Structure formats: structure tokens, C-alpha cells
Amino acid sequence: MSLPTENKIELQVQKGIRQAEDNLVIWIQAALDNTKYGDLEESQFRNLLRVSDTTDSTEVIKNFLRYQVGRDKKWGRGKDSLAEKIVQDIDGNIKKTAQSIAESSQGDFKPIWLELIRRYLGYGSRYLKYLKDGKSL
Incomplete structure (x- = not known):
């Protein structure tokens, strides 16, 4: 594949x-607004984001999240x-969005999917900060 073609892709x-990005923000805000979870701290959400930034595996991200659920109720249950x-x-x-972009x-496909997950989680970290500290402004 020629370099110009790679750049175009x-x-x-x-x-x-x-x-x-608009959809990613909408989806994570809806998740935080419409689900059950305990006193989830920003640092715990950032830990999930950090895992997503240090792996090339979507399964590792989901595994870490499930591990957190097993540790305490801050992520919710069920x-x-x-x-x-x-x-x-x-x-x-x-x-589905990653497949469409690919x-x-x-x-x-896979790097696109990972980038979308990372952004989704990043927007979630920001929104959680707003929910915890900014809503009463």
C-alpha cells in the first residue's frame, strides 16, 4: 500500500x-444518568480509563471492569x-460504530474500536466529575 493511500485511510x-464523538458523549452520559451505582469516585473511573490506555484488548478492559464490580458495589451490580x-x-x-467507520x-477495525472506547471512557470521567462536583453550581 502506498503512503498516500495509508494517509488517506x-x-x-x-x-x-x-x-x-457526539454519540460517545451521549451514550456515556446516559449510562451515568440512568444506571445504578454506588459512591463511584473519579479515581476509580480514571483507573478504568488508564487500563484502556495501556492495552490493545477490549476484553482486558471489560475484565478489569468486572473485577472492579467483584471488589465492591461502587460500579453497581446486576x-x-x-x-x-x-x-x-x-x-x-x-x-457497531467502529465497524461502520472501518x-x-x-x-x-480493532484500533478504531479501542480509540472509540478510550474516548467514551474519557468523556465518562469528565461527566462523573461534573456529577460529583459541578451539578450544584
Whole structure:
């Protein structure tokens, strides 16, 4: 593959990711607004974000989240929990969006999926900060 073609694919991938950002924000805000979870601290959410930044595996991210659920109730429990909603979004909305971007740009699916997950979790960390400290302003 020639370099100009690789650059064109990368530009199309980045454009697709930018166009998906509104949905990522909407999905994580809905997850935080409409699920059950305990006194989740920003640092715990940032730990999940850190795991997503240090792995190339979506399964490792989900495994870490499930491990956190097993440790305490701050992520919620059961089908209405924040943890379960995040896993559903990763395997559902985010995966479908990544597949669509990969198909339209001819880009590699897995790195696109990981980038979307990382952004989704990053927006979640910001929104949790707002819910904890900014809502009463």
C-alpha cells in the first residue's frame, strides 16, 4: 500500500471518529444518568480509563471492569448497573460504530474500536466529575 493511500485511510478514520464523538458523549452520559451505582469516585473511573490506555484488548478492559464490580458495589451490580451498561455499550453501540467507520474508510477495525472506547471512557470521567462536583453550581 502506498503512503498516500495509508494517509488517506488514516484521515478518513480520524474524520469518522470525530463524527462519532457526539454519540460517545451521549451514550456515556446516559449510562451515568440512568444506571445504578454506588459512591463511584473519579479515581476509580480514571483507573478504568488508564487500563484502556495501556492495552490493545477490549476484553482486558471489560475484565478489569468486572473485577472492579467483584471488589465492591461502587460500579453497581446486576443488569441495571453502570458496569453492565458500559460493557453493553462497548459490545453494542461502540462496536457497531467502529465497524461502520472501518468499512467506510477501509481502516483497521480493532484500533478504531479501542480509540472509540478510550474516548467514551474519557468523556465518562469528565461527566462523573461534573456529577460529583459541578451539578450544584
